[in-house]
Amino acid sequence: MENYTKRENITILWGKHKGPLIYSNTFVIDCGKKQIIIDPGGESVELKKLSEQENFIVNTHFHGDHRRMNYIFTKSDFFAPEPDAPMIESNERFIEAVGITDKELQKQWLYVVKTVYNITEHKIAGTFKDNEYVIDKSYGLKSIGLPGHTQGHSGFYFESASLALITDIDLTPFGPWYGNEVSDIDIFLESIEKVKHIESKYFITSHSNTIYTKEQLLPLLDNFASYIDRREKALLKLIETKNSLSLDELATYGIIYPRSSLANNPALLFFEKKMLEKHIKRLGIKIGV
Numbered sequence: 001m002e003n004y005t006k007r008e009n010i011t012i013l014w015g016k017h018k019g020p021l022i023y024s025n026t027f028v029i030d031c032g033k034k035q036i037i038i039d040p041g042g043e044s045v046e047l048k049k050l051s052e053q054e055n056f057i058v059n060t061h062f063h064g065d066h067r068r069m070n071y072i073f074t075k076s077d078f079f080a081p082e083p084d085a086p087m088i089e090s091n092e093r094f095i096e097a098v099g100i101t102d103k104e105l106q107k108q109w110l111y112v113v114k115t116v117y118n119i120t121e122h123k124i125a126g127t128f129k130d131n132e133y134v135i136d137k138s139y140g141l142k143s144i145g146l147p148g149h150t151q152g153h154s155g156f157y158f159e160s161a162s163l164a165l166i167t168d169i170d171l172t173p174f175g176p177w178y179g180n181e182v183s184d185i186d187i188f189l190e191s192i193e194k195v196k197h198i199e200s201k202y203f204i205t206s207h208s209n210t211i212y213t214k215e216q217l218l219p220l221l222d223n224f225a226s227y228i229d230r231r232e233k234a235l236l237k238l239i240e241t242k243n244s245l246s247l248d249e250l251a252t253y254g255i256i257y258p259r260s261s262l263a264n265n266p267a268l269l270f271f272e273k274k275m276l277e278k279h280i281k282r283l284g285i286k287i288g289v
């Protein structure tokens, strides 16, 4: 097996967290005959082997980096959080949830989603909500609803390993990401608070190779949440000095993404704008047009 860590009956296949295409960590739960595979995000020999049998695929939310390898699992049933299931069943719903309304842009994104990211549409066999057993009770896998990043964004508690997956509350130096139409800053903050009260010995995210103890996690969660405040302070300061800037202009200053990364990347600029829009609404401020 490639780059992996084993904890009880859970195998963590570490994703590739750097580079132009990021991949999430994948969690394989050995349930005897069938395996539960959470977020087949990475390219690995192990996943290819697993795809030859009938297994259960569970996606934590609809984002592409968490279902990059869904397409190889042609013999498996798929499960997803209820609000995100339509976006996994239909790429058009996916694009709408991202917030792309322009028809021409929708066409371009659909092409990229299919050809660059290999995102395929899958019929969802079963959905789950917060604190519900996934598939059925006999598998002992319970979801933890952590909305905000997307509406259905979910984590899981792996009882056998006292390990909680907190998915894209990912504690990365980028900070929280809420760049979709369906993302919500305040609900994201509530989910960060919720994580503090999860009773688990260990915690893991989808985007780093670290397993945290609760003691290690708590200050990291506070720091992660504080990005929201810092971003708003930076935005207010910018508006104070240049009060007639439009959203398009504000987005070029790099309040959320590094300024240098925005210049030649229309996708990042789109997400910067989406996130700033949410801050402007949250703060109830007026900007230039």
Ligand SMILES: [Zn+2]
Pocket (backbone or CB within 6 Å): 061, 063, 149, 168
């Ligand atoms: Zn995500």
